[in-house]
Amino acid sequence: MINIVLFGKPGAGKGTQADFLKGKYNLTHISTGDVFRYNIKNETELGKQAKAFMDAGDLVPDSLTIKMLQDEVEKHTGTAGFLFDGFPRTVHQAEALDAFLISKGWEVTATIALEADDEVLVQRLLERGKTSGRPDDQDEALIRNRYQEYNHKTAPLADFYKNQKKFYEVDGIGSIQEVTERLSLVIDSLN
Ligand code: ADP
Numbered sequence: 001m002i003n004i005v006l007f008g009k010p011g012a013g014k015g016t017q018a019d020f021l022k023g024k025y026n027l028t029h030i031s032t033g034d035v036f037r038y039n040i041k042n043e044t045e046l047g048k049q050a051k052a053f054m055d056a057g058d059l060v061p062d063s064l065t066i067k068m069l070q071d072e073v074e075k076h077t078g079t080a081g082f083l084f085d086g087f088p089r090t091v092h093q094a095e096a097l098d099a100f101l102i103s104k105g106w107e108v109t110a111t112i113a114l115e116a117d118d119e120v121l122v123q124r125l126l127e128r129g130k131t132s133g134r135p136d137d138q139d140e141a142l143i144r145n146r147y148q149e150y151n152h153k154t155a156p157l158a159d160f161y162k163n164q165k166k167f168y169e170v171d172g173i174g175s176i177q178e179v180t181e182r183l184s185l186v187i188d189s190l191n
Pocket of ligand 1: 009010011032033034036053054055057058059060061062065085086087088089090093136146
C-alpha cells in the first residue's frame with residue numbers, strides 16, 4: 001500500500017499531475033474538489049451543504065469534508081494505494097486522515113508539495129476559469145480568498161508532515177511532463 005498526499009496551492013497542478021500518476025502507479029485518485037463538484041452538480045444533500053462555501057472560495061467545514069473523504073476511501077478498499085488531491089487541507093483533517101488510515105492498518109507514505117509562486121498561480125487560475133466553468137476560478141477576489149484560506153489553514157500542514165519526516169517538495173514550474181518526472185523521482189525513492 002502506498003498512500004500519497006499531493007499538496008500545493010490552488011492551481012499548483014495537483015489534478016493534472018494526479019491524472020498521470022494514478023495510471024503510472026496504479027493508485028486510486030481522490031480529489032475532494034471533484035467529489036464536491038460532482039455532488040453540487042447532482043444536487044445531493046452534501047452538495048447543497050458545500051456549495052455556499054465553495055462559491056465563496058472558503059474551505060468546506062472539516063466535519064463534512066472528513067466524512068466525505070472516508071466514504072470515498074471505503075469505496076476502494078481493495079486498491080494498491082491512494083492519491084489524495086486536495087485533502088487534507090487543515091491540520092484537523094490531517095489528524096483525522098492519520099487516525100482513519102491507522103484504523104485500516106495503513107498510513108500516509110509521503111506528502112509531496114508542488115511549489116509555485118502565487119502570482120503565477122493566480123494567472124493560471126484566471127486562464128482556467130475561462131474554460132473550466134468554475135465560479136471560484138472566474139473572480140480574482142475569490143481566488144485571492146482561496147490563497148488566504150490556504151496560507152492560514154493549509155500551509156501549517158507542511159510542518160505537520162515535516163515532523164513526521166514525510167514531506168517532499170517538488171518544483172511545480174515547468175512542462176507537465178517535467179513536473180511528472182520530478183514527482184516520479186520522489187515516489188520511486190519511497191520503495
Ligand atoms: P483548487 O485546489 O484549485 O482550489 P479544488 O478543486 O481542490 O481546487 O477545491 C475547490 C474548493 O473545494 C475549495 O476552495 C474548497 O471550497 C473545497 N474543498 C476541496 N477540498 C477541501 C478540503 N479538503 N477541505 C475543505 N474544503 C475543500
